[in-house]
Amino acid sequence: xxxxxxxxxxxxxxxxxxxxxxxxxxxxxxxxxxxxxxxxxxxxxxxxxxxxxxxxxxxxxxxxxxxxxxxxxxxxxxxxxxxxxxxxxxxxxxxxxxxxxxxxxxxxxxxx
Amino acid sequence: xxxxxxxxxxxxxxxxxxxxxxxxxxxxxxxxxxxxxxxxxxxxxxxxxxxxxxxxxxxxxxxxxxxxxxxxxxxxxxxxxxxxxxxxxxxxxxxxxxxxxxxxxxxxxxxx
Numbered sequence: 001x002x003x004x005x006x007x008x009x010x011x012x013x014x015x016x017x018x019x020x021x022x023x024x025x026x027x028x029x030x031x032x033x034x035x036x037x038x039x040x041x042x043x044x045x046x047x048x049x050x051x052x053x054x055x056x057x058x059x060x061x062x063x064x065x066x067x068x069x070x071x072x073x074x075x076x077x078x079x080x081x082x083x084x085x086x087x088x089x090x091x092x093x094x095x096x097x098x099x100x101x102x103x104x105x106x107x108x109x110x111x112x
Numbered sequence: 113x114x115x116x117x118x119x120x121x122x123x124x125x126x127x128x129x130x131x132x133x134x135x136x137x138x139x140x141x142x143x144x145x146x147x148x149x150x151x152x153x154x155x156x157x158x159x160x161x162x163x164x165x166x167x168x169x170x171x172x173x174x175x176x177x178x179x180x181x182x183x184x185x186x187x188x189x190x191x192x193x194x195x196x197x198x199x200x201x202x203x204x205x206x207x208x209x210x211x212x213x214x215x216x217x218x219x220x221x222x223x224x
Contacts, residue, residue, distance in 0.1 A: 004154075006154075031210065033210070033211070033212075035212075041216055041217075042116075042200050042202075042214030042215050042216050043155070043200075043212070043214050044214070045211035045212065045213070048210050048211060055210075056210065056211065058211070086128070091155065093153055093155075095210075098206070098210065100145065100157050100160055101145075101157070101212060102157060103147070103154040103156070103157070104154050105153060105154040105156040105216055106153075106154045108152075
C-alpha cells in the first residue's frame with residue numbers, strides 16, 4: 001500500500017495559463033475526491049468520483065475547472081485560464097466504499 | 113447549512129494532555145473525523161467516530177462525541193513535541209453526498 005500520490009507537488013504558472021494535476025489513489029479504492037485548501041483554512045470539497053463516474057461537483061468548481069477519471073483509477077484536475085485566486089493547495093483523497101478518506105500530499109499551485 | 117467550528121490555537125507543555133474541541137451544525141452528520149496536518153503536507157487521518165458512539169479510544173487518542181450538543185473533542189494523552197501540527201475536525205453526512213466538511217483547524221503547539 002503506497003498511499004495516495006499526487007503530481008506535481010508544486011506548480012508555478014502565469015495567470016491565463018492552463019494547468020493539469022494528477023492523482024493516483026490507493027489501489028482498489030473505488031472513490032476519489034478533490035479538495036482545495038487555501039492558506040489558514042480547512043480543505044473545501046470540489047468533486048467526487050465513484051469509479052469513473054463523477055457524482056458530485058461543488059459550486060466552487062467553476063467552468064474553468066474540469067476533472068476526469070477515465071478508467072476508474074487515476075484522476076486529473078485541469079484548470080483553464082488560471083487566475084490568482086486559484087492559488088491554493090489541491091488535495092486528492094481516496095476511499096473504499098464509504099469508509100475513511102485517505103489524503104495525498106497535495107499539489108501547491110501558485111499563480112503569478 | 114453545514115458548518116464546523118474549532119478554536120484556532122492551543123499551547124501545551126510536553127507530557128501534558130491536549131484537548132481540541134469542535135462543534136458542527138449538520139444534525140445528519142454520520143461520521144466525524146480528526147485529521148492532522150504538518151507544514152506543507154497533506155492530511156493524515158488520525159481517527160473517526162460514528163454518530164451512534166459517544167467515545168472511541170485509540171492508543172493516546174480519545175474521541176468524545178456529544179451528539180445532542182453537536183460537540184466533538186480529541187484528547188491526546190502525554191503530548192509530545194512531534195504532535196505539534198494543525199488538527200482538523202470534519203463531518204460527513206450520509207444523505208447522499210460523500211464530501212467531508214472541515215473546520216478551519218486548531219494549531220497545536222507543544223513546548224518542551
